[in-house]
Amino acid sequence: MSENLSPTPATAAERTSREPKFPAGPAADPAGSHHERRIRSFQPRRSRVTTGQGESLRRLWPKWGLDIDGLSRLDLGELFGDPELPVVLEIGFGMGEATAQMAAADPGTGILACDVHTPGQGNLLGLAERNGLTNVRVANGDAIILLREMLAPDSLAGLRVYFPDPWPKKRHHKRRLIQPEFLALAATRLAPGAVLHCATDWEPYAEQMLEVLSAAPDFENTQPDGGYAPRPEFRPLTRFEGQGLDKGHVVHDLMFRRRAA
Template sequence: MSDTPPSEHNDPTEAERESSTVQHPRSIRSFVMRAGRTTEGQARALSELGPRFVLPFQDTPLDLAATFGRQAPVVLEIGFGMGDATAKIAETLPGTDFIGCEVHEPGVGALLKQIGERGLSNLRLVRHDAVEVMEHMIAPDTLAGVHIFFPDPWHKKRHHKRRLIQAPFVAHLVTRLAPGGYLHCATDWEPYAHQMLEVLGAEPQLRNTAEGFAEKPAYRPLTKFENRGLRLGHGVWDLVFQKRS
């Protein structure tokens, strides 16, 4: 969801930046569906690996232990774009299970391809609106963390209502975090970074783990997109908040 999440997470093109996965309030979508082009390799991954790693949307909570075949912390990622960083994080943290939401078919295919190439078993994908996934597929107090990297900043003032990080969405998201669970957001758009800081800081069930913005956690890799921006003098802001026990 990006520039959206950058999502090359991940190295986003402009189309990917407009393909994020969340709707809020119910009448306003924070993402734009793009047709995109699915490559032959992505299509093959969708066909061969999709049945195992893509979870169909359902209106009842997942049994997370049954989904992954083990008891482990589970992190939800909203808007993984093309999934490069998602795959790297899952590979770096094999003791954690990840559920990634993305509506963009080429991105789902690209991440499935990486799942196959890297031999990842701790990653499942849902190609659906992440708000509905949270509402129906995730039981309260179950997530160890939520990642929202480079959500679409919707630069124009008249589009700010489409931004994902707003108080009602955050209040709902917090109900899905287990006590002590964390919310990690990152953005390359400074005005949005300050709005995020204000919104997250006002949520009574969250506490900031830093004085203002956080240092980039080691598990979040720098993407090609981010490196390009840093070379041009652009900033990136991380926010890490924790649910109060």
């Protein structure tokens, strides 16, 4: 009878011991039960974190990261170490490559990058350190709570929402981020003249964005013809976007300015 040479399955403890540790990193649910439960436009994803990403989270989160707990008002000047630095909020940054490129190209602007994807948070922190980017901060949690509870009125120099989840099924359209309620909230946190810049490769969502933004009383289209904007040079062509273009997707940019009060 031959000996069974198949490997013994790893125990839970052994698997846990091999996983990267970042005890001072982002919390799983930073707002907890402090705020109301509601339909959200995102799905928290604590997927596989590489050793490098975990190390970046462990070392850099206390320095450049913040959990969106909704319990205190942020001082953006203190957060970025410069009270004169204009700050743009980016909601959803994926793995952070485009965010890092924009930060490097415009060191005079702070980027507060918000997402719930733990590997992307670690990756962006690592990119910021390797490239000497001191104008990036990473926020973990619900962007609605960040806007409503933690940012002061008129405190943002811009807002970027690139390739948000399109929630293509009709029954899920209510989960889409760009809705009248969101725009009304965003307008209170954007300084007069600040630009809300959206991009999507999902045609029906682009049409909805244009319709909703055009009807928002606090915003005006930067395009004289009232249509889509050409892709600005400062928005990098991401790998995700390139894959969509290869499939025949059409990418639409929308740039709307907050009206003066």
